[in-house]
Amino acid sequence: MGLKKAFLKLATIGLGIGLMTSAALAANLRVLAWDGYADPDWVKDFTAATGIGVDVVFIGSDDEIWAKIKGSEGQDFDVFAVNTAQLQRYIKADLVSPIDITKLPNQKEVLPRFRDLSQVSGDTKDGKVYGIPFCFDSIGLIYDTDKVKPAPTSMSVLWDPAYKGKILAYDNGEHNFSFTALTLGYKDPFNLDAEQMAAVKAKLVDLKRNVLSFYTTADEAQQIYQNNDVALIWANYGQQQVKALQKIGAHVAYINPSEGALAWLDNWVISKGVRDNAAAEKWIDFMLTKKVSGELSERTGFGNTVVESGSAGSNDKLVWLNNVEDPTKRSDLWNEIKATP
């Protein structure tokens, strides 16, 4: 008898604790983000300011975000970070909720280019806002200030015979087609028709003849820069690449070309399965404060949407990356370009 009683008591206590923790978990905001987007000190400040606990899960690739969100139909997370090129896919699959911007006072204070979200391609659908931009970086041009004078203003400098054999380009067909299309003055670099595609291809064959090598990692570009006579680098890794080069004493500077620089843009979005919409809005608004956004740029080297940073001046034209018309086709053409003698 005594044993049974004790057992029952234990079970009751256990159940009580279980209920308590699950209640605590229910109150916690579940955030899915890249490393660097939800640092512990910000989370602590957020909890101190709002009383909302936060559980952060970090991801390592776009595919992983998709797998996690799609896998639970959005039920496992309240807020997550995703780039503009990917966001439309989530909207189409009905995995994200529209966001009421009036609940985000800080969104009114962001840099001019991010104020009207209908102008940020990929963030809206049917007049509803689905993504709040907070972090970006441009893919600009790094030039050696001793070798390239005057400072370049356009990617067209990559075709300048004066720099033959002194150029590092990036080994990726998709991006190379897009930036060359911009250089040629095409309106939509992500949707090229057959004629434009052929023109870009011919232009890229010319580029190849001017290039020393195609690199894949930032580290690799840096090593080639150190051991060879390099004047210009097409900077796939943007600010991080510039800073790394400057750290080893290279005299380099960075520009976003006048015809427009390709740039990626990450957004906070609210999932379909959000448990507490108000908490999610508070989180996004908190991330848009001058303090957090400024620190984000300081720590990661990326640009933010609130405070000016090295990624882009206020007059620089940025073209947000989007899905291209046919990645397989671009990759095949890129191989043909590389195989052209």
Add this chain to the structure above:
Amino acid sequence: MSGTSSTLPGERRLSLLVTVLAFSLPIIFVLVPLAIFLVYSFFSVDQGTIVHVPTLGNYIRFFTDPIFLPVFWNTIVLCVSVAAICILLAYPAAYFLTTLKGRWRYALLMLLLVPLLMSYVIKIYAIRSILGLNGFLNKALVALGILDHPSTLFVFNMNAILLTLSLLLIPFAILPIFLSLERIPQTLLRASDDLGASGLQTFLRITLPLSLPGVASAASFVFVLAIGDFLTPQMVGGVSGFTFGRILYSQFGTAYNWPFGAALSVALAIVVIAAILVGERFGRSRGTTV
């Protein structure tokens, strides 16, 4: 555990288990994956998804598209050259090793094989710095007065791939040649000497023919390793050093054209298997007749 009374059934069961394992491991980890990639080579890709309907399209494309066959052929020529260079450099080294006595022989052999312990990528990085415009090779050539100014001949082209692959793969050539040289009975050499042959005659008529199996396996080794490599061409090949491995690799990244990549792999596999068979044939016919 009912069969514990007699040891025989237990033993039989154990041996059966070992046999099953011995056969199933290669089947699961080698044959099945190979079969899967062979099957994939008959699929196609449409709008980023793989269409599981058999087609010969990938193979037709390989043979008709103007870019693949020339690159394929150039890559084969490149890798045969790599194999030839490795043999030419490795043979004297291996021969020198066999002339050494006792402990020195193996100590030196170990030293020659030490590069194999280092990471492959680090070696490529190092070689690339040596070959670069401001690299050691150019600096040395300019300092010696052989070149007036640094040359771009050594990096980011086919020469660079040839040099780098040869450097990386020489240990794989030294070992088989050394082993075949070492296996030549000393009595044969002494007999040749007794019968009045000169050192050169002994080398040409006895040592060289008897070491050819080692040379053949060394050549096929190096060739196979070189032709499957995509990283070296990617890192030192620049814009003109475009090889088959690089095309193959590109099919699996953003292109997401696994079926075509698989078809290209089949083409590569056929060449590799042929090289291994040729190497083995030479290796055996000479080896067994003595």
